[in-house]
Amino acid sequence: MPAGFVRQTERLGALEGVARDAVKRLTDEDAVARIAARGANVWKDDPAHAAIIRNRLGWLDLPDWLRTHVEELRKFSAEVRGEGFTHVLLLGMGGSSLAPEVLARCLRAGPGAPTLDVLDATDPAAVLTAGAAAKLERTFFLVASKSGSTIETRSQYRYFRACVEEAGVPNPGRHFAAITDAGSSLERLAGEEKFRRVFLNPGDIGGRYSALSYFGMVPAALLELDLDAILDRTEVARRESLSPEPERNGALRLGALLGAAAREGRDKLTILTTPDLRPLGYWIEQLVAESTGKEGTGIVPVEGEPRGPAHHYGDDRLFVAIRFEEESDPD
Numbered sequence: 001m002p003a004g005f006v007r008q009t010e011r012l013g014a015l016e017g018v019a020r021d022a023v024k025r026l027t028d029e030d031a032v033a034r035i036a037a038r039g040a041n042v043w044k045d046d047p048a049h050a051a052i053i054r055n056r057l058g059w060l061d062l063p064d065w066l067r068t069h070v071e072e073l074r075k076f077s078a079e080v081r082g083e084g085f086t087h088v089l090l091l092g093m094g095g096s097s098l099a100p101e102v103l104a105r106c107l108r109a110g111p112g113a114p115t116l117d118v119l120d121a122t123d124p125a126a127v128l129t130a131g132a133a134a135k136l137e138r139t140f141f142l143v144a145s146k147s148g149s150t151i152e153t154r155s156q157y158r159y160f161r162a163c164v165e166e167a168g169v170p171n172p173g174r175h176f177a178a179i180t181d182a183g184s185s186l187e188r189l190a191g192e193e194k195f196r197r198v199f200l201n202p203g204d205i206g207g208r209y210s211a212l213s214y215f216g217m218v219p220a221a222l223l224e225l226d227l228d229a230i231l232d233r234t235e236v237a238r239r240e241s242l243s244p245e246p247e248r249n250g251a252l253r254l255g256a257l258l259g260a261a262a263r264e265g266r267d268k269l270t271i272l273t274t275p276d277l278r279p280l281g282y283w284i285e286q287l288v289a290e291s292t293g294k295e296g297t298g299i300v301p302v303e304g305e306p307r308g309p310a311h312h313y314g315d316d317r318l319f320v321a322i323r324f325e326e327e328s329d330p331d
Contacts (some may be wrong), residue, residue, distance in 0.1 A: 005237075008250040015318075021260070022259055027244065027246060027252075031252075033244060035057075038057045055204050056209070058203075058204030059205050059209040062212040063238050066230075066231055069214075070227045073217055073218065076221060076222075077224065081222075085139065087133075087139045087140070088116040088140050088219070089118075089119060090219060091144065091153055091160065092144035092145060093150055095286050096145075096146060096215040097144065098208075098283040099210070099283060100215070100219035101120075101279055102280055102282075103223060104116040104219065104223060105279045106279055107225055109223040110223065110224025110226075113224035114140070116223055117133065131163060136164050140177070141157075141160055143177070143180075143190075143195075144180070146207045146210070146215075147185075148180045148184025148187060157176075171194075173195050174194070174195075174196045176193075177195055177198070178190040178199065180199075180200065180201065258292075262299050267298070267299050268299075268314075268318065270305065270317050270319045271285065271302065271322070272320065273303075273322045274323045276324075278304075280322060281304065282304075284303070285303040
């Protein structure tokens with residue numbers, strides 16, 4: 001939780017003791033340093049599981065990776081904008097698509113940037129609505145899939161590729177870029193169908209942890225967001241989240257609290273956001289549900305639920321409120 005950017009306060013009530021014990025246990029076990037060193041045994045000791053886990057911890061190094069790609073991203077954005085594209089439609093599914101949607105809906109795009117919409121559904125009405133909003137000759141498509149074989153994303157691509165070709169747009173492949181892992185079927189398809197660009201993402205990053213990789217930063221660049229500011233804040237967040245001192249590490253305290261609360265039966269994480277940050281709640285919902293919902297256990301995120309009086313809630317709830325500093329706390 002970056003100092004000066006985010007202020008984290010905790011009102012623990014009856015959970016204070018178990019949360020404090022959880023923080024102490026994580027500190028005593030040196031969990032933060034072990035995660036930073038890609039120690040898979042934080043989660044599993046079994047060698048097969050450990051190998052899988054180690055191949056999903058690339059997000060730890062993303063600030064360093066991003067710093068070496070900022071100029072490349074800026075040049076690509078200028079190229080797309082310079083050819084008259086005024087709209088970007090991202091075709092994808094799941095966690096890798098939610099980060100770009102948060103960026104597009106919560107942050108202010110730079111001057112002259114195209115609009116950006118995210119299509120993460122195959123519902124016919126949603127696809128038709130996305131198509132109706134697109135002037136095909138001025139729409140640029142990002143096809144995003146880590147595996148490259150996600151059937152929903154491939155179906156979206158086939159539909160819009162056909163639309164572009166039927167509209168008689170010259171050089172239709174120049175309206176598309178792919179974001180995927182090296183060696184994927186999407187990389188091959190992009191070459192065969194002459195995409196403008198293929199962005200090959202680091203292979204050790206899972207989709208829902210890919211916000212600071214090409215999956216999140218290509219859309220951010222096209223929106224003309226300040227990549228240097230994003231990078232600076234990211235580095236502050238990483239430094240503080242790797243601190244071994246709990247009082248300086250809001251991420252450690254929050255993680256300990258979520259786990260301790262779930263063990264005590266408070267496994268319904270109710271997310272309250274200010275209206276302007278509503279998309280952030282959806283992203284957190286997906287991150288928490290998919291990351292903790294393993295082996296018959298986990299935390300159930302509750303997002304978008306109408307608020308009610310405190311006495312209407314059961315004792316299985318933990319509330320997290322996210323707001324701008326000038327706003328008052330939810331009751």
